[in-house]
Amino acid sequence: MYRSRLLAPGPVAVPQAVLEVLARPAVHHRTSAFRETLVRVRERLADLLQVPGDDVLVVGGSGTTAFEAALLAAVPAGSTVVVAHAGKFGERWARMARAFGYTVHEVEAPWGAVLDPDAVAGALRDHPATAALLLTHSETSTGALHDLEAIAGAARAVLPDVLVVVDAVTSAGAVELRPHAWDVDAVVAGSQKGVMLPPGLGYAWLSQRAWARAPQGTRVPSFTLDLHAERPRQRQGDTGATPSVPLVLALEVALDMILAQGMEARWREKALLNEAVLGGAAAVGYAPFAARPSPAVAALLTPDGISAKAVTRAMLARGIRIGGGQDAYAERMIRPSVLGDADAFDALTIVAALEAALVDLGATVAVGEGVAAAQRLLLTA
Numbered sequence: 001m002y003r004s005r006l007l008a009p010g011p012v013a014v015p016q017a018v019l020e021v022l023a024r025p026a027v028h029h030r031t032s033a034f035r036e037t038l039v040r041v042r043e044r045l046a047d048l049l050q051v052p053g054d055d056v057l058v059v060g061g062s063g064t065t066a067f068e069a070a071l072l073a074a075v076p077a078g079s080t081v082v083v084a085h086a087g088k089f090g091e092r093w094a095r096m097a098r099a100f101g102y103t104v105h106e107v108e109a110p111w112g113a114v115l116d117p118d119a120v121a122g123a124l125r126d127h128p129a130t131a132a133l134l135l136t137h138s139e140t141s142t143g144a145l146h147d148l149e150a151i152a153g154a155a156r157a158v159l160p161d162v163l164v165v166v167d168a169v170t171s172a173g174a175v176e177l178r179p180h181a182w183d184v185d186a187v188v189a190g191s192q193k194g195v196m197l198p199p200g201l202g203y204a205w206l207s208q209r210a211w212a213r214a215p216q217g218t219r220v221p222s223f224t225l226d227l228h229a230e231r232p233r234q235r236q237g238d239t240g241a242t243p244s245v246p247l248v249l250a251l252e253v254a255l256d257m258i259l260a261q262g263m264e265a266r267w268r269e270k271a272l273l274n275e276a277v278l279g280g281a282a283a284v285g286y287a288p289f290a291a292r293p294s295p296a297v298a299a300l301l302t303p304d305g306i307s308a309k310a311v312t313r314a315m316l317a318r319g320i321r322i323g324g325g326q327d328a329y330a331e332r333m334i335r336p337s338v339l340g341d342a343d344a345f346d347a348l349t350i351v352a353a354l355e356a357a358l359v360d361l362g363a364t365v366a367v368g369e370g371v372a373a374a375q376r377l378l379l380t381a
C-alpha cells in the first residue's frame, strides 16, 4: 500500500492547518467577522504579490476566471492586444481575448523556449495602437519561467502606456514576482497553485494605471466579474455575490503560513527543491525541458523509448500524482511539482519514484543515482 501524494503543478497538496479550517461549521458572509477576514486576506494577498495597498480582489472561480476579470476590467472593449506566448496557457489568453472581441496579435516562441523581450518590443512597434500586452510569467505547460521584468521593460520602452497583464498563476507564491517594482499592470493567480488551497478562488491585482485607464462606470461585458463594481465592495469586506466563505477563511491561514516564512525565503526554497527534482531526474535519464526552468514545475522529457503516460501511470501505482505532458508532449513529457505543501523529502520522493518507474517499465537504470544527485544538491545548498 502506498500513501497518496499530490505532487502535480495544481491542484496541490493542502496543509493540515488549512484543511482544519475547511472543516469548521458554516459562517455567514454578511457578518462583521467575515468582512474583517476578507479585508485581512486582501492585505495579505498584497504582501504575497508584493504590491502596495489593498487593490487585490478575490473572485470565485479559478486562475482563468481571475484573468478574465482582470482583462475585462483593465482593457477597454474593442482594443488591440498583443499576446506573447510559448505554451498552452499563453495560447489560452489569445483565445480568450478573441472570444471577447479584442483585436489580437501574437508573438510566439517554441514550447520550452523563453520569450524574447526584443521580439515582444518588435510586435508593439509593429502595432502601436496596442492597449495591452498579455503574457504568462511561469508557463506551467513547458516549465519555462519568462523574464517578466525584462519583457515589461522592453514593452514599456516602446509603448510607455501599454498595460502589461500577467498570468502569475504558478509564479505567485513560488517564484520571485514584483509586479509593482517591475511596472506591471495586472497579475492574477488561483487558489490551487502556489497558495496551497483547494481550487475555487482566483485573485486579481490591477495597478493604478490600469484602474485609471478604465475608470469606475466603464462598461465591462460581465456582471459577476466586473472588478470596477467589486472594488468598492471588497474594500469594505463585502462581495457582490456570495463568496466561497470556507476558502476565504482557509486562505487567511495559508497566507499566514507563507508570509511567516517570508517571500524571499519561500522563493529560494521552491527554487532549490525544483532544482533537486530536475537534477535528480536528469541523473537517471529524464531531460529537463525548459530553457529557463520555473521553480513551480519540473518539466522533463522521458528517456527515449519510455512513454510519459506509462511513467505517470507507474508513479500513480506508487501513490504519486504528477502532471503529464500537454498537447504535442502528451507522450514525452512529465511534470512533477513542489509548488504546494512540499518539502525536501517530497523532492527526494519524486526522484526516487521516477527511478522506480523506470525499473517498473523495464528500462536500465542506475538505481539510487538520481536520489544521490538530488540529495547532494539539497544538502550543499
Ligand SMILES: *Cc1c(COP(=O)(O)O)cnc(C)c1O
Binding pocket: 010, 062, 063, 064, 065, 089, 136, 138, 139, 140, 141, 167, 168, 169, 170, 190, 191
Ligand atoms: C493552472 C494554470 C492556469 C489556469 O488556472 P485555473 O485555475 O485552472 O483556471 C493558467 N495559467 C497557468 C500558468 C496555470 O498554471
